[in-house]
Amino acid sequence: MNRHPRTKAIIAKVKMFIKDVARKILRLFYFSISFKLTFVFTAILSGFMLFVVVAVFMGMNYLADFAINNDYRFLQIITDANSVNHFMQLVMWTFVVAYLLGVLLLIKIGTKASRKILGPIKKMTQQAKEITVQNLGSRLDLSTAQDELRDLTETINDMLGSIQESYNMQSQFASDASHELKTPIAIIHGYADLVRRWGKEDKAILEESIEAIKNESKNMQSLVEKLLMLSRSDKQDFSLAKGEFEINELLKEIVRETKMIDRDHKVIEKLDIERVINADRTTLKQAIRVFIDNSIKYTQKDGTITITTMQKRRKFTIVVEDNGVGIPKKDLPYIFNRFYRVDKSRTKESGGHGLGLAIAQLIIDRHNGNITVDSKIGVGTKIFIDLPFSK
Numbered sequence: 232m233n234r235h236p237r238t239k240a241i242i243a244k245v246k247m248f249i250k251d252v253a254r255k256i257l258r259l260f261y262f263s264i265s266f267k268l269t270f271v272f273t274a275i276l277s278g279f280m281l282f283v284v285v286a287v288f289m290g291m292n293y294l295a296d297f298a299i300n301n302d303y304r305f306l307q308i309i310t311d312a313n314s315v316n317h318f319m320q321l322v323m324w325t326f327v328v329a330y331l332l333g334v335l336l337l338i339k340i341g342t343k344a345s346r347k348i349l350g351p352i353k354k355m356t357q358q359a360k361e362i363t364v365q366n367l368g369s370r371l372d373l374s375t376a377q378d379e380l381r382d383l384t385e386t387i388n389d390m391l392g393s394i395q396e397s398y399n400m401q402s403q404f405a406s407d408a409s410h411e412l413k414t415p416i417a418i419i420h421g422y423a424d425l426v427r428r429w430g431k432e433d434k435a436i437l438e439e440s441i442e443a444i445k446n447e448s449k450n451m452q453s454l455v456e457k458l459l460m461l462s463r464s465d466k467q468d469f470s471l472a473k474g475e476f477e478i479n480e481l482l483k484e485i486v487r488e489t490k491m492i493d494r495d496h497k498v499i500e501k502l503d504i505e506r507v508i509n510a511d512r513t514t515l516k517q518a519i520r521v522f523i524d525n526s527i528k529y530t531q532k533d534g535t536i537t538i539t540t541m542q543k544r545r546k547f548t549i550v551v552e553d554n555g556v557g558i559p560k561k562d563l564p565y566i567f568n569r570f571y572r573v574d575k576s577r578t579k580e581s582g583g584h585g586l587g588l589a590i591a592q593l594i595i596d597r598h599n600g601n602i603t604v605d606s607k608i609g610v611g612t613k614i615f616i617d618l619p620f621s622k
């Protein structure tokens with residue numbers, strides 16, 4: 232028969248549905264007779280048998296009463312009482328044997344059913360027990376699981392996936408952090424040796440060493456502060472002290488400070504939108520500073536840094552723009568990653584750890600804001616920081 236494809240599809244769907252329902256009913260049946268319900272069934276069965284026996288006897292009694300009360304004429308058959316007795320015994324033993332067979336059958340089905348259901352769970356438990364930090368990459372086997380159990384296995388596997396991912400990130404973080412700390416420690420160590428050998432006589436060496444040790448320990452201090460901040464945020468132990476303030480006033484403060492510490496660049500501000508926002512002033516300032524510091528670091532002398540604000544619906548946008556070296560397109564997706572630096576040698580001389588943007592993003596995220604980067608190599612970088620504001 233040549234059926235329309237749509238009809239075929241509907242028939243296939245109906246078939247699937249019936250199959251699914253049948254499978255579910257069967258499973259429900261299996262499920263109900265397993266797990267000790269076997270005994271409930273047995274009780275019901277014996278109750279039923281008792282009922283049958285009582286009904287037969289009551290029926291016979293009733294017939295006898297009926298015969299007496301209606302004064303019927305009887306045809307009396309005399310038979311051997313022993314044979315009746317034997318028959319009654321046979322009936323009784325048949326009941327007993329049938330009952331025992333029924334119980335055995337139910338226990339057998341129940342055990343088989345519970346094994347069928349509990350088998351995959353046992354297997355899962357065994358597999359789960361074998362997963363440790365050393366083999367976080369292993370997953371539970373899905374091949375024997377069905378429907379709900381498959382859902383559960385998939386959920387556990389997904390959960391293992393995210394645990395593994397964050398574990399890997401954490402160990403990468405720890406090893407990167409140690410690596411970053413190794414350099415300043417080695418430098419401090421080297422200068423301490425230098426002072427011990429020559430510094431006592433040579434005043435110039437002494438001065439140079441003290442200066443270097445001071446710089447490196449300052450560098451280490453700032454790195455440790457950043458690491459602590461990131462680790463606090465990983466532990467969800469990073470709270471904001473939010474309050475309402477005029478954002479323009481904060482931006483003007485940052486521009487003022489920037490002009491004071493950096494005289495190599497032209498800092499232009501276009502801040503004419505007045506807006507009160509609800510944020511943590513100190514941490515927000517820290518985030519905006521990251522972008523401005525980057526513009527200073529990655530823009531040649533006499534370059535321009537512009538700070539502008541824009542407003543759209545319920546969004547306030549701060550734009551930090553520079554005409555510096557720019558960021559290569561291939562690096563753009565990674566610049567917010569911890570310890571990521573486009574050019575390690577270039578950053579080395581400007582003293583970065585590649586943590587600034589990671590921290591800035593964390594702070595803006597916590598303010599329900601958003602950061603967009605627009606950058607062209609050799610032309611410059613434009614950072615848009617969107618922040619929601621209270622009405």
Ligand SMILES: Nc1ncnc2c1ncn2[C@@H]1O[C@H](COP(=O)(O)OP(=O)(O)O)[C@@H](O)[C@H]1O
Pocket residue numbers: 521525526528529530553555556557558566567571572573574578582583584585586587588589612
């Ligand atoms: N305004 C910018 N111009 C050019 N490159 C930038 C700019 N901002 C960030 N970058 C690049 O992104 C990288 C990551 O920035 P960040 O997390 O602040 O680390 P760093 O400590 O190196 O400044 C920097 O190393 C730099 O290569």
Ligand SMILES: [Mg+2]
Pocket residue numbers: 521524525583585586587588
């Ligand atoms: Mg930086």
